[in-house]
Every structure is written in structure tokens, then in C-alpha cells.
Amino acid sequence: MTQAPRKSPPRVTLEDVARRAQTSTITVSRALRRPGMVSEKLRERIAKAVTELGYVPDPAASALASRRSNVIGVLIPSVTNSVFAEVLSGLYDTIAGKPFNAQLGNTRYAPETEDELIRVFLSQRPAGLVVTGIDQSPVSRALLAAADCPVVQIMELGETPTDMMVGFSHRDAARTATDHLIERGYKFPAFIGARMDPRSERRLQGFRDAIAAADIAEGDRVVTTPTPSSVTLGETLLAELLAQAPETDAILCNNDDLALGVQFAAHRRGIAIGPELGLCGFNDIEVMEAAHPSITSVRTFRREMGRLAIDMLMARIEGKDVDENVRDLGYALMPRDSTMRE
Amino acid sequence: MTQAPRKSPPRVTLEDVARRAQTSTITVSRALRRPGMVSEKLRERIAKAVTELGYVPDPAASALASRRSNVIGVLIPSVTNSVFAEVLSGLYDTIAGKPFNAQLGNTRYAPETEDELIRVFLSQRPAGLVVTGIDQSPVSRALLAAADCPVVQIMELGETPTDMMVGFSHRDAARTATDHLIERGYKFPAFIGARMDPRSERRLQGFRDAIAAADIAEGDRVVTTPTPSSVTLGETLLAELLAQAPETDAILCNNDDLALGVQFAAHRRGIAIGPELGLCGFNDIEVMEAAHPSITSVRTFRREMGRLAIDMLMARIEGKDVDENVRDLGYALMPRDSTMRE
DNA sequence: CCGCCGAATGACAGCGCTATCATTAGTTGA
DNA sequence: TCAACTAATGATAGCGCTGTCATTCGGCGG
The missing domain is CATH 1.10.260 (434 Repressor (Amino-terminal Domain))
Structure with a gap:
């Protein structure tokens, strides 16, 4: 040919x-x-x-002459994780029709990759930058601080925004979820977590806050792994958890995939989700509500986060004074069958 | 502030x-x-x-001087659909480290949006273009034909590639899945489909090929909707299907989300997936294997598709003669519990 | 020992736009 | 009536690279 x-x-x-x-x-x-x-x-x-x-x-000519491109750089740790996919969706929907182009960078949870990508983005003199989380490396932090464009950190909140932030407190959210388990009467709540990134660590922290406040001993009821999360992994981690802490009667999962995996595994083992084993996910992806039994989760506002990130950038690009440069989107506990004791 | x-x-x-x-x-x-x-x-x-x-x-200066940017434009119909997310993942992984930047365009299944995005991308003199499917509008088709960069159409195969193609036959895949249902002894296979895009239509076609070949009447056992797919929708469509065709004893779902929804709904109704109702999904996302019972699906090679799309572009950009400009990635039936009659 | 050749290096113009300043036309108030 | 403005338009000079030639230089055969 x-x-x-x-x-x-x-x-x-x-x-x-x-x-x-x-x-x-x-x-x-x-x-x-x-x-x-x-x-x-x-x-x-x-x-x-x-x-x-x-x-x-011609955007290249325009960028060269004005020393400012129409690129909005977006850094996320994973393209496949549906949580980030939804943030992206909100972000792309909001940017559509505006004279800007989102350019995606996939850090794959690697700080060095993030440093490198920030450098690449900055070389394009971007109109704005969206980065995930608040745990940038010192190098990234310096690059972002010196960047001559607005920057939004998303997914989390922190004390020292580089510039702007939109997110919620993972710690508080996990604390609320754990409190819910305790209120529902579960005595031995456990935590399982995959891909323990900084946000997951904060969720674990929230879990610990709650059991400490309720005077419950943690025992061996925390199982985590750096392995990327998956439904199948939920089954594995459940087995591990029950082996080392058979008293467990409720589980807070780091995310919904794990929760779904735990539920399937419980079915297989003949454990009744709800009455025998309380189960709570995190993020509230669509399947949680549809599952049978339906699974309790903490809803987070992911599309909204993408939307707001762009709105905040736009406001700054247009020179408006942004009154709030840190936006807390909160979260919402969605109690369902999986935390009903009868 | x-x-x-x-x-x-x-x-x-x-x-x-x-x-x-x-x-x-x-x-x-x-x-x-x-x-x-x-x-x-x-x-x-x-x-x-x-x-x-x-x-x-400075990529802008380089693009201006060389009349060629380092942008690879990627057009997909949905960012949130996990199928495309995985294609993207393969694509980003492959492009990482190369001196090119993928730029994503979200057509949201709208041909006009696609036309517009192609125009925007072309104005950047891209190094290459990746577009989803083979059903571009006449406008898009003309733009792509006149583009002075390599173009890959992904997800499907067709007789008249604009330039290059990597995908598989949705029709054959659905035919194989339906044949499987028939071989397993199900007598009244049905098809449910959401978001009936061109690929879904071809799957329906494959379903019809199979039942026609087996001399089975279609009856009222095809339920489709233009509504975007979701797990919950699986439940709705199942209800509709069973209402209009109670004889149904097996279902081929347009995609895995629906299949999962059907399974949950069946649990709720006390229908045994497998023995009473055969169930087959499409794409084989991770949860299919982990589900209880595990769900039969047709595996498609989505990451591979993203990888190959970039490989093909790179080969052409480097001036190599691509010997095959149409690559068939095939598919693989993954028989599981949900199509076991006992 | 000279001229020729290819490899290595350089000079220069210009890609298509926009920042900056200059100019012109139109308006206004004393 | 005219200086002093504002609004609208234009001329010019790059932005930071790369394509296209031109130049330099060492090696080599005759």
C-alpha cells in the first residue's frame, strides 16, 4: 500500500x-x-x-506573539479511574465552547512524572493549570509558585494553596462514614484501602479519628495495599481482613470498587451484607445505588469539581478578582441497605 | 484576597x-x-x-516555524465511558516520553461537535489525528481526507478507511456472543441496548445475524433506547423486556453496565442468573469476572487499541511505510457463570 | 600540491500572529 | 473657534523557532 x-x-x-x-x-x-x-x-x-x-x-502564532497559549493543562494521576474521569467530564463540558483547550497529563501517581509534566506544560505558557491534590513535590511546588498563570488544585483542601483550590476534606468524609457505621451499631469497624495515595491516607486518618472518639480499639482491622484498586482486589482484601480480624462486623472501603468486590465476595461466602457485615464505599459511583443490596457510600461531587476548577480559572483569566480562592464542595453520606443491621 | x-x-x-x-x-x-x-x-x-x-x-515557536505542531488530536464521544477511558489510557501510556502531546476532544456523540473539533485540531497543524468510529459526517470526512497528517480511526473496522484503522468487528463479536447463548441451549435470546450509537447498532445487527441463522424468531425481544447507558438503566430495560417478551431466557447486553444492572435486578426479582436467565455483556470490564455469579462477556482490547493507534501514527510520522493500514484486533468470548444453565 | 567533495556549521528570512505606539477622525467645552 | 480630548484604525517590530540556502573545512585522488 x-x-x-x-x-x-x-x-x-x-x-x-x-x-x-x-x-x-x-x-x-x-x-x-x-x-x-x-x-x-x-x-x-x-x-x-x-x-x-x-x-x-493559528494558535501557535497567537501563542508566540502574545506569549500566552490557549492551553489549560490538567494533571491527573490516572485516566482510567472513574473518579478522575468524571472530574474530567465536568471540566471538558465547561471548557467546551470557550476559546481554550484542555491538555491532559497523566502523572500515574509518580511525582517525577508530575514535575516533568508541569515543566512541559509551563513551556507552553498555559492559560491555566489544574493539578490534582495538595502533595506536590518541592520541585513542582516551586514551579507552580513561579508560574505566571492561575493554578487550581483539585480533589482536596489544604492550608496552603499554591493559588486556588477546590475540593473537600477526605478526612472529615471518612470520619462521617465511620461515625455512621458506629451509630448503626457495628462494634468492630474495619478499613480496607488500595492504592494508598495521600487522599486515601487521609481517609484512613478520618477512620481512626472516628474509632478513637468512640473509644473503639483498632485491633488488626486496617488492611491496606499500594496495589491499584479494583473490584477483584476487594475480594482479596476481605479475605485478608477476615483472616486477621475475624471479629470485624463492618468495613469502610477506601473506594467503591473495593466495596463492590467485598459485596460479591461476601455473597460467595454466604455473609449477609448489612445484617452480618456493614459495608460502606467512598465516592458513590452510580453502581452503589443500583447494587443489590444497595451499598452505602459517601458521595463526592466530582463533575462539579471539574466545572468549578474551570470557572475559577476563567474568572482569573478574565481578570476578575476571585473572592474565594478555596472552595469546599463537601460530601454527602448516602445510607443504604449495606449498613442496615436488619 | x-x-x-x-x-x-x-x-x-x-x-x-x-x-x-x-x-x-x-x-x-x-x-x-x-x-x-x-x-x-x-x-x-x-x-x-x-x-x-x-x-x-517553545512548542508554539516550533509549530509556527515548521508548520507542524506536536499535537496529536484525539476525538472520543465520551470521557466518562470506561471503554474510552481505557483506550485513552493505552494511548497516553504509549505517547508518554515521546515528543508529542495528546489533545483530547469530547464529541459527546454529536457530529456537529465532531466537525468543529476536527476543524480546531486541524488549525493546529497536528502531527496526527485519532478519531472514533467510521461514521463521520460528510464534512468531517472531507476535512480528514484533506488533512495533511496521518489519521487513525479506532474502535471499528470498515471498508473505506480515511487513512488507517484499528478496531474489530462489533457485528461479528455480537454474533459470536449470541451463538454462544444459543449453543448453551437458551431458546429465546433477547437484546437490550442503551445509547444506540453506530457500534451498538452493529452489535444488534450481529445479534440478528445469529438468531436468523439459528432460525429463531426475534419476537419482541429487542429493547433499545438512545438514553446513555448505566447500571440502573439495565434494571429498567430488563423490566421492559420481560413485560413485552416474558418467554425471554437469555439476554445479550449492549455493554457491561447494562449486564450488571440486569444481574442486580434479577437478584431482586429472584431470577437465577445462569439457570433461569442467561446473561452476556460486552467489553468485559473488570467487574464481570469478579461479579457473583460471574458474568459472561465479550472481551475487547481497548488499551491495545490506544497503543496501536499511537504506534501507527508514529510509524507514519517517522516516514516508515505502514504495511498494514487496517488492523483487526479481534475479540474474545469469555464464558462464565451467567451463561451456565445449571 | 591543487581542486573537488561531503560533512559540519552558520546566516538569514519568515512562519502568522499581537503588543506597542502612532495616526486619524470625531467630539467636546470654554 | 480651537486646543484637548476620546474612539477607531493602522504601521511596525518582533515572539522563538526552523527551512533553505551558503559557507567552511578536512580529506583525498590525480
Whole structure:
């Protein structure tokens, strides 16, 4: 199979438009970017020429001349994790139609990769940056602090925002979930967690806050692993947990995948989820409600987080003073069958 | 809260590097892009200067001068759909470390959005383009045909590739799955489908191929909806199906989410998945194997698809002649408990 | 020992836009 | 009526690279 050489279609430039509209390139440029600065008559003539010629601006030239690209860099630790996928979805929905382009960077939970990606993004003079979490490496932190664009940290909250933040307290959320288990009468709550990233660690912390406050001993009821989370892993971790702490009568899972896996495994073992074993997930993905029995979880507002991150960036790009630069989205406990004792 | 004005850090340019390495900018540029053209001594001096100064090339300037950006445009219909998320994951993993940037476009299943996004991408003079499916609008088709960059269509196969293709036959895959149901002894197989996009339609076609070949009447056993797929929707569609076709004894679901929903709903109704109701999903996401009972599905190679799409683009960008410009990744039936009659 | 050749290096223009300043036209108040 | 403004438009000079030539240099055959 021969590859047909592809010929570049002739590019329509600002100059072409200017010629057709009988004006200068700079005026066309202005008409496109700040229409208010150009008289209506001229603006219309230009609009007509743009349509007729099918002019589309060259972002590279624009970026070079203005020292500012239309790229919004987005750094997330995982593309496949549905939690981040939903943040992305909100983010892409919000950016759609705006003259900006989200560019995704996948850090794969590796700080060095994150450092590198931030450097790459910054080399593009981005319009804004979205980074996940608050535990950037010192290198990343320095790069972000020196960046001459707005930056939003998402997913978590912290005392020292680089610039802006939108998220919620994982610790408080896990604490609330654990309190719920205790209130429901479970005596020996356990915690299982996969992929113990900083957010997971904070959830574990919240779990510990709750049992300490209730004067419950932790025993051997915390099982964690750095392995990436999966449904199957829920089964494995349950086995491990029950082997080392048979007294366990309720489990807070680090995330919903694990919870689902625990539920399937419990079915297999003939353990009744709810009456015999309380079960609570984290994030409240759609399947939690649909499952049978339905599974209690802590709802987090992931799409909203993506949406707000872009809104905050836009506000700053447009020069508005953002009054709140840290937004707490909170969370919501969704009690369901899996934490009903009868 | 006042926004501290952020000062732009001084940019390190090729010229700075050239000065330090005591050579010219063009030589530095060459040393970076085609090291073979520069003598080793000079190359080392340049490498040293680059490191010491922390030089990072400006992609906008490079794109402008070379009329070719390092952007690889990727168009998918949904960010949240885990199937596409996995394709993306393979794609990002493969592109990582290469001097290219994937830029994602979310068409949301709307052809007009797709047209627009292709236009936007082309305005960046991309290094390559990845588009989902083979049912582009005439406008998109024309744009892609005239594009002066390699293009890969993913997810499906078709007779008339725009340029390159990597995918599998949804029709054959669904046919195989339905044959499996029939072989297992189910007499009244049904099909339920959500979000009936072109790929779903082809799966339905494959289902019909199989029952026609087995001389089974379709009856009222096909229920579809344009609504986006979800686990909950599986429950709804099952109810609808059983209401209009109570004889149903097996179901091929358009995708795994629906299958999971059907399974939960069956539990709720006291229907035994497997013996009473055969169930088969599509794609084989991780939870299928972990579910209890485990759910039969057709495995598709999504990460691989992303990987190959990039590999094919890279080969073409590097000027290699791609011998196969259409790659069939096939599929694999994964028989499990949900299609065991006893 | 000279001219020729390929490999290595360099000079220069320009990619398509926008920041900046200059200019012109139109307005206003004393 | 005219200086002093504001609004609208334009001329110019790059932004930081790379394509395209031109130049340099050492090696080598005749």
C-alpha cells in the first residue's frame, strides 16, 4: 500500500481576511478578540470575510506573539479511574465552547512524572493549570509558585494553596462514614484501602479519628495495599481482613470498587451484607445505588469539581478578582441497605 | 484576597543555549532534533548548556516555524465511558516520553461537535489525528481526507478507511456472543441496548445475524433506547423486556453496565442468573469476572487499541511505510457463570 | 600540491500572529 | 473657534523557532 503524499491545504491567514474586508490585519485580530474595540460596520465586514474564507486562527502564532497559549493543562494521576474521569467530564463540558483547550497529563501517581509534566506544560505558557491534590513535590511546588498563570488544585483542601483550590476534606468524609457505621451499631469497624495515595491516607486518618472518639480499639482491622484498586482486589482484601480480624462486623472501603468486590465476595461466602457485615464505599459511583443490596457510600461531587476548577480559572483569566480562592464542595453520606443491621 | 501579580520567569531561548555552547541557534536546534547531524563534541557541549540553563523548547515557536505542531488530536464521544477511558489510557501510556502531546476532544456523540473539533485540531497543524468510529459526517470526512497528517480511526473496522484503522468487528463479536447463548441451549435470546450509537447498532445487527441463522424468531425481544447507558438503566430495560417478551431466557447486553444492572435486578426479582436467565455483556470490564455469579462477556482490547493507534501514527510520522493500514484486533468470548444453565 | 567533495556549521528570512505606539477622525467645552 | 480630548484604525517590530540556502573545512585522488 503506497502512502499518498498529502498536500497541505493553503492556509487562510489574517492577512487574507484583512484584504477581503479592506482593512488591516491588526484590526481583524482585534475584531476577533475584543469586538468592542472595533466599529460595528467594520466588525460585520470582517465577520463576513471570516465566514467566506473559512478563517481559523493559528494558535501557535497567537501563542508566540502574545506569549500566552490557549492551553489549560490538567494533571491527573490516572485516566482510567472513574473518579478522575468524571472530574474530567465536568471540566471538558465547561471548557467546551470557550476559546481554550484542555491538555491532559497523566502523572500515574509518580511525582517525577508530575514535575516533568508541569515543566512541559509551563513551556507552553498555559492559560491555566489544574493539578490534582495538595502533595506536590518541592520541585513542582516551586514551579507552580513561579508560574505566571492561575493554578487550581483539585480533589482536596489544604492550608496552603499554591493559588486556588477546590475540593473537600477526605478526612472529615471518612470520619462521617465511620461515625455512621458506629451509630448503626457495628462494634468492630474495619478499613480496607488500595492504592494508598495521600487522599486515601487521609481517609484512613478520618477512620481512626472516628474509632478513637468512640473509644473503639483498632485491633488488626486496617488492611491496606499500594496495589491499584479494583473490584477483584476487594475480594482479596476481605479475605485478608477476615483472616486477621475475624471479629470485624463492618468495613469502610477506601473506594467503591473495593466495596463492590467485598459485596460479591461476601455473597460467595454466604455473609449477609448489612445484617452480618456493614459495608460502606467512598465516592458513590452510580453502581452503589443500583447494587443489590444497595451499598452505602459517601458521595463526592466530582463533575462539579471539574466545572468549578474551570470557572475559577476563567474568572482569573478574565481578570476578575476571585473572592474565594478555596472552595469546599463537601460530601454527602448516602445510607443504604449495606449498613442496615436488619 | 488580593491576587498577587505573577511575574513571568525569563524564558531561556535557543539563543541563550547557543551563546553558552559557543555555537549558533540553528545548530542547537539541529542537535536537539537530529543529533546525527551534529558532531559529537558539539553535541555534548550543547547538551551541557541545555541542562545548565534548563532550556525547554517553545512548542508554539516550533509549530509556527515548521508548520507542524506536536499535537496529536484525539476525538472520543465520551470521557466518562470506561471503554474510552481505557483506550485513552493505552494511548497516553504509549505517547508518554515521546515528543508529542495528546489533545483530547469530547464529541459527546454529536457530529456537529465532531466537525468543529476536527476543524480546531486541524488549525493546529497536528502531527496526527485519532478519531472514533467510521461514521463521520460528510464534512468531517472531507476535512480528514484533506488533512495533511496521518489519521487513525479506532474502535471499528470498515471498508473505506480515511487513512488507517484499528478496531474489530462489533457485528461479528455480537454474533459470536449470541451463538454462544444459543449453543448453551437458551431458546429465546433477547437484546437490550442503551445509547444506540453506530457500534451498538452493529452489535444488534450481529445479534440478528445469529438468531436468523439459528432460525429463531426475534419476537419482541429487542429493547433499545438512545438514553446513555448505566447500571440502573439495565434494571429498567430488563423490566421492559420481560413485560413485552416474558418467554425471554437469555439476554445479550449492549455493554457491561447494562449486564450488571440486569444481574442486580434479577437478584431482586429472584431470577437465577445462569439457570433461569442467561446473561452476556460486552467489553468485559473488570467487574464481570469478579461479579457473583460471574458474568459472561465479550472481551475487547481497548488499551491495545490506544497503543496501536499511537504506534501507527508514529510509524507514519517517522516516514516508515505502514504495511498494514487496517488492523483487526479481534475479540474474545469469555464464558462464565451467567451463561451456565445449571 | 591543487581542486573537488561531503560533512559540519552558520546566516538569514519568515512562519502568522499581537503588543506597542502612532495616526486619524470625531467630539467636546470654554 | 480651537486646543484637548476620546474612539477607531493602522504601521511596525518582533515572539522563538526552523527551512533553505551558503559557507567552511578536512580529506583525498590525480
